[in-house]
Amino acid sequence: MRDVIDELMGIEPGSRLDELRALRPEVRRSTQASEVAIFEGESGLTKTERHAVAQYVAELNAEEALAAHHARAAGETPRLPVLLAHATMLTEEPDQATPAAIQALMAAGLAPRDVVMLSQLIAHVNYEARLLAGLRLLEEA
Amino acid sequence: MSSTHDFGFTIDTLGWEAWAPVLELEKATPDEIQVLEESHPQAKTSPYYLLLVQEAEVLRQRSKLFNTIMYGPRGASRADRELAATAESRVNGCPYCASVHAQRFVQMKGDRDLMLRLLAEGVETEMPARQRAIVDYSVKLGATPSAATRSDIERLRGHGLTDAEILDITLSVAMFANANRLMQTLGEATRP
Structure with a gap:
C-alpha cells in the first residue's frame, strides 16, 4: 500500500525509491494508519486545530509539501496559539520541556488524553519530516 | 535555564515519571490492554505507556512503526540502528532514551567503550570512520532535517552501506525524532 510519504514525494510504483520502501511494508502501513488515527480519530482537539498544528510543525521543519497538505484543512481557534507554542518547544528545543508546559496546556482546557494526542501529533510530523528529507x-x- | 540534558547520561537502567495523569490499569478496557501488550513487554507497569494508551489507536500504530523500524529483519544491523538512535537521543537530551538504546547497542555486540564515551563526552567523541559516518548523518538529520546532505549519503555508501541500510538508519533517526520528543516532554527520567 502507498502512504502519505509516497504521495507527497510523488514516488512512482516500480521506481527505485518505491522498491526500496517496499522492503519495509509495515512502515508504510503504520505510517498511514498513524495519519488516520491522529487526524481523523475522535479527540478533544478539533480537526482544524490538529491540521493547523501539523502545518506549523511542517513549516518549522521547512517541509513545504507536508505543510501545504495540512494547510487545506487547518483552521484557527482561540487556544491555537497555546498549542503552537507547545509545538515550537517540542520541535526546536525539546530539552526545554518542563511540567509547567503540560500545565499550560491543561489550563487551556486540554484533558490528559488531548495532551497525549497533541504530543503524538507533533512527534509524528517530526518523524515524517526526517523520513521525507x-x-x-x-x-x- | 534548565535543560533535560542536566540530568546527565548513563548506560545504567533509569526510571521514568509522567508529568500528566496516566491510565489506572484496573480501569483499562480490553482494547487498551491489548494495545499495551502489543507495545512493550513491560507496558502494563510503565507510566510512559499508561500515559500514551489514553489515545489507544495512536499508540497501537506508533508501536507497530517503532517495532518494525528497530527490530524488523534484514537491512541495517540492529547495532547500527541503535547507534543512530542513541546518538540522536544524546543530542536532543533524552537521558532515558539514551540509556535504553545504549544498552541495546551493547547487547547487539556494539563497542561498549565507544558507547560509554558517547554518553559521557557527547557525539563528537572519537570513533572508527564507519560509525563516525553513521553518527554524523544521524545527528544532522535529527537536529535539522535539511542539514543532512548528499555527501553524507555518499560517505555512508563509501563505507559499504547499501541504500536499504541507509533507509533503515534514516527510519531510526526519524523514529527517534518522535520518541525523544514524547519521552522528554511528557515526563522525566528518574534514578532508581
Missing part, C-alpha cells in the same frame, strides 16, 4: 537525499545521491 532522508528519502529525498537517497533519490538525489
Whole structure:
C-alpha cells in the first residue's frame, strides 16, 4: 500500500525509491494508519486545530509539501496559539520541556488524553519530516 | 535555564515519571490492554505507556512503526540502528532514551567503550570512520532535517552501506525524532 510519504514525494510504483520502501511494508502501513488515527480519530482537539498544528510543525521543519497538505484543512481557534507554542518547544528545543508546559496546556482546557494526542501529533510530523528529507537525499545521491 | 540534558547520561537502567495523569490499569478496557501488550513487554507497569494508551489507536500504530523500524529483519544491523538512535537521543537530551538504546547497542555486540564515551563526552567523541559516518548523518538529520546532505549519503555508501541500510538508519533517526520528543516532554527520567 502507498502512504502519505509516497504521495507527497510523488514516488512512482516500480521506481527505485518505491522498491526500496517496499522492503519495509509495515512502515508504510503504520505510517498511514498513524495519519488516520491522529487526524481523523475522535479527540478533544478539533480537526482544524490538529491540521493547523501539523502545518506549523511542517513549516518549522521547512517541509513545504507536508505543510501545504495540512494547510487545506487547518483552521484557527482561540487556544491555537497555546498549542503552537507547545509545538515550537517540542520541535526546536525539546530539552526545554518542563511540567509547567503540560500545565499550560491543561489550563487551556486540554484533558490528559488531548495532551497525549497533541504530543503524538507533533512527534509524528517530526518523524515524517526526517523520513521525507532522508528519502529525498537517497533519490538525489 | 534548565535543560533535560542536566540530568546527565548513563548506560545504567533509569526510571521514568509522567508529568500528566496516566491510565489506572484496573480501569483499562480490553482494547487498551491489548494495545499495551502489543507495545512493550513491560507496558502494563510503565507510566510512559499508561500515559500514551489514553489515545489507544495512536499508540497501537506508533508501536507497530517503532517495532518494525528497530527490530524488523534484514537491512541495517540492529547495532547500527541503535547507534543512530542513541546518538540522536544524546543530542536532543533524552537521558532515558539514551540509556535504553545504549544498552541495546551493547547487547547487539556494539563497542561498549565507544558507547560509554558517547554518553559521557557527547557525539563528537572519537570513533572508527564507519560509525563516525553513521553518527554524523544521524545527528544532522535529527537536529535539522535539511542539514543532512548528499555527501553524507555518499560517505555512508563509501563505507559499504547499501541504500536499504541507509533507509533503515534514516527510519531510526526519524523514529527517534518522535520518541525523544514524547519521552522528554511528557515526563522525566528518574534514578532508581
